[in-house]
Amino acid sequence: MIVLTRRRWLAVAAASAAAAGLGLAGCSALRSEYTFSQDQLQSALERKFPFNKRYMELFDIQLANPRLALDSTRNRVTVTFDATVDNRLFFRQPLTGRFALDSALRYDPPSHSLVLQDPEVRQFDVQGLPGQFARQLNALGGILSEQLLQDYPLYTFKPEQLRLAGSSVEPGTITVLPDGINVKINRP
The missing domain is CATH 1.20.5 (Single alpha-helices involved in coiled-coils or other helix-helix interfaces)
Incomplete structure (x- = not known):
């Protein structure tokens, strides 16, 4: 005893x-998963904008003030921006309006980010656009979403979020929730 x-x-x-x-x-x-609230994602997205791009050496495009909406029924996100399109050759002053895209999400290993996958234009309205340019602007909106915003990072993981018991891990299934995004972690 x-x-x-x-x-x-x-x-x-x-x-x-x-x-x-x-x-x-x-x-x-x-951790076997991460859930990011809509507010966390909105803050992460705001830090990545404004987005400026020159297209075909003709158009200067700026997207600013992103607003994120979550569509859990379709497992997609919608991002709406204030848009400015400038072309001194055709327009006297920059044109402004709204641009919205709808997108799935995927994990991109090289950048350690949740990125837009297969974004589609939902809205591209520009105020004061001469009628003869409407078709070109709609084509520009499609190109903007498909080529310039494809794989655009929505959220970038911190290195410690991708370590588990001393080993590297990667996100797996991504699920859009009504109030956030859930990311499952694949264990080694």
């Missing part, structure tokens, strides 16, 4: 508590 003195009992209890604490801490570090 083992008899523990008060001092010895306290030492054993402290060691047990510390071990239990380490076990719990280890479990919390073994």
Whole structure:
């Protein structure tokens, strides 16, 4: 029969508590998923804008003030921007309007980011656009979403978010929720 003195009992209890604490801490570090709220994603997106691009050496395009909407029923996101299109050759002043795209999401390993996949134009309205340019502007909107915003990062993971027990992990299934995005982590 083992008899523990008060001092010895306290030492054993402290060691047990510390071990239990380490076990719990280890479990919390073994994340199997991340859920980002719409506000977190909106903040991450805002840091990546304004977006400026010159297209065909003719048009200067700026997208600013992104607003994110989540479509959980279709597992897609919609991003709406204030748009400015400038072409000093055709327009006296820059044209302004709204640009919206609808997109799926995927994980891009080289950039460690959730990126837009197969974005589609939902809206491209520019105020004061001469009628003869409407078709070209709509084509420009399609090109803008398909070529320039394809693989555009919505959220970039921090390195520590992609480490699990000393090993690298990658995000797997991405699910758009009514109020955020859930990303499952593939374990090694």
